[in-house]
Amino acid sequence: MTSSDAAKDKFYEDLHALLATVPKEDKLIVLGNFNARVGTDHAAWQGVLGPHGLGSSNDNGLFLLQTCAEHRLLLTNTFFRVLTREKATWMHPRSWRWHLLDYVLVHRRDRQDVLVTKVICDADGWTDHRLVISQMRLQIQSRRRPQGPVIFLLFCGAEGEVCQLCTDSVREVVRAKAIQPQTLLHVTDNPVAAKRQFQMFVCLCDAQQYHT
Missing domain, CATH: 3.60.10.10 (Endonuclease/exonuclease/phosphatase)
Structure with missing residues (x-):
């Protein structure tokens, strides 16, 4: 027809x-x-x-x-x-x-x-x-899960060198792990607390890489 x-x-x-x-x-x-x-x-x-x-x-x-x-x-x-x-x-x-x-x-x-x-x-x-x-012969690739926000911490201690140390370290971690950061400013006047928070940031980076 x-x-x-x-x-x-x-x-x-x-x-x-x-x-x-x-x-x-x-x-x-x-x-x-x-x-x-x-x-x-x-x-x-x-x-x-x-x-x-x-x-x-x-x-x-x-x-x-x-x-x-x-x-x-x-x-x-x-x-x-x-x-x-x-x-x-x-x-x-x-x-x-x-x-x-x-x-x-x-x-x-x-x-x-x-x-x-x-x-x-x-x-x-x-x-x-x-x-x-x-x-x-189909090869189906699963879609990548969208990445959640990655926290980029800037630590401003009472001494300028602490801030510079942590900021440089953050940049190194981000570069090494190929992570695209979003920026969140966190201010502390305690150098010990600043370094502790930086260690937490590294852990967050590791967790983010593990789940992507």
């Missing part, structure tokens, strides 16, 4: 809006029957269409290619050299010609994650489209 131009426009508007909400660093896998023939002109669609497309293109295929180019996606089905019967997903009922209409899309930077995308010829999916599988 052929959709109206208005329905196609609405579909791609919705798809654009949805893709725009996906964080760039996230893994993204898009699967579906796009009723799109993308053809074989991979030279014109570098990074989107691979060298192993199938047949000619149509208007739906152009829509899909443009969408992939805008969102830096690629058509994984077209990047693997497999037999036509393992690539084509639908046969036209009158011409009996096979076409590639169902795709698996990923971000271009994740191309190496995809081991193969192909058709399972004998799978029964209660549909006139063949089942497409994509084998991937």
Whole structure:
């Protein structure tokens, strides 16, 4: 069944809006029957269409290619050299010609994650489209927990040298531990207390590194 131009426009508007909400660093896998023939002109669609497309293109295929180019996606089905019967997903009922209409899309930077995308010829999916599988090797990196505030203590003792000693020491600790400090001014006129508080600061730094 052929959709109206208005329905196609609405579909791609919705798809654009949805893709725009996906964080760039996230893994993204898009699967579906796009009723799109993308053809074989991979030279014109570098990074989107691979060298192993199938047949000619149509208007739906152009829509899909443009969408992939805008969102830096690629058509994984077209990047693997497999037999036509393992690539084509639908046969036209009158011409009996096979076409590639169902795709698996990923971000271009994740191309190496995809081991193969192909058709399972004998799978029964209660549909006139063949089942497409994509084998991937995903390495999911957990997001870093946001760091809590790191306290940067400046100790101002009764004697100027105590303040200078502690301030220099704080700088050394921050530099050695690669910690980005936030500043909190703490004033004391007791050199012993100043040094004790500095030792507490070092402990805070150690704890912060341990939990990140």
